[in-house]
Amino acid sequence: MTFDLNNNNIHLNTILNSKIYRRKNIPFPKSNRVIYKKNPLEKVICQLRFPPILKIDKEIPFLSEFQEQIREEFPNYEKLEEPNIPLSSVARGSLPSDINMFFSSNINYAFFSEDDLWSVNLTRTYLALTTKKYEKWEEFRKKLQGPLNALKDIYKPSFFSRIGLRYIDVIKRKKLGLEQFNWNELLKSYVLGLVNSEVGDRVQSLKSTYLVRLGSDNSKAKIRVELEKETEDNENIFKIDTDFFLVQKTDVNKTGEILDKFHILGGRLIRWIITNKLHKAMIPQKP
Secondary structure: OOOOOOOOOOOHHHHHOOHHHOOOOOOOOOOOOOEEOOOOEEEEEEEEEOOOOOHHHHOHHHHHHHHHHHOOOOOEEEEEEEOOOOOOHHHHHOOOHHHHHHHOOEEEEEEEOOOOOEEEEEOOOEEEEEEOOOOOHHHHHHHHHHHHHHHHHHHOOOOEEEEEEEEEEEEOOOOOOOOOOOHHHOEOHHHOHHHHOOOHHHOOOEEEEEEEEOOOOOEEEEEEEEEEEEOOOOEEEEEEEEEEEEEEEEOHHHHHHHHHHHHHHHHHHHHHHEOHHHHHHOOEEOO
């Protein structure tokens, strides 16, 4: 079952009802899909990694063509540099020039929407789409279509080595009118640790990381839960940072199918973590 990113009429119930999502080894209980009016998502990121394509850094005409294909939705541009693996000058000098380049700064070509809420990042090893205002999956998927098609048309990656979809949810009780409630009334006990004990009101910070196998394939989810204090309002906030990913050689045309799977599991995960009280406070609506 393959889904093309060019198809904007994908019915996600088809995926939900397929055999793979009815298997007992798929984690997180099935739940009805909703869109929260008071959305806790702070950021959503999709990153597609591929073997290094050197002409992304070296051949400007190709980059100009990439920009032209996405410029209508991402008109602003900035060239950034990401530090790569640090090496001493002696060690770096001992490497051949074509290998040495991988240990120098990694050029990151960043393209932004006019309102700065969406961005595309292109480097010689990955393409990423990020939004700071996530509303629904269909919009995110459509935004990814242009950059992904441009990557396929211009640079022709042989395959993707890693496909990832990351959700960063931040629960702020004041924003939801829930400041009078304890965390154990809003989140399930299995993510709260000591916060759900008799010393819960004394716990000032919490950090836990879990790596969860998602099914019979090699896909996994890295789930980070964190209780921290927000400096602006001096309020304790709870962060749920989930990175769904598949690390293996994958046909680029399978991207849509894999991302749809991660999206569905992301919805199930957040519903599995939160209580009914928090669920209702975020005002769930039908998609």
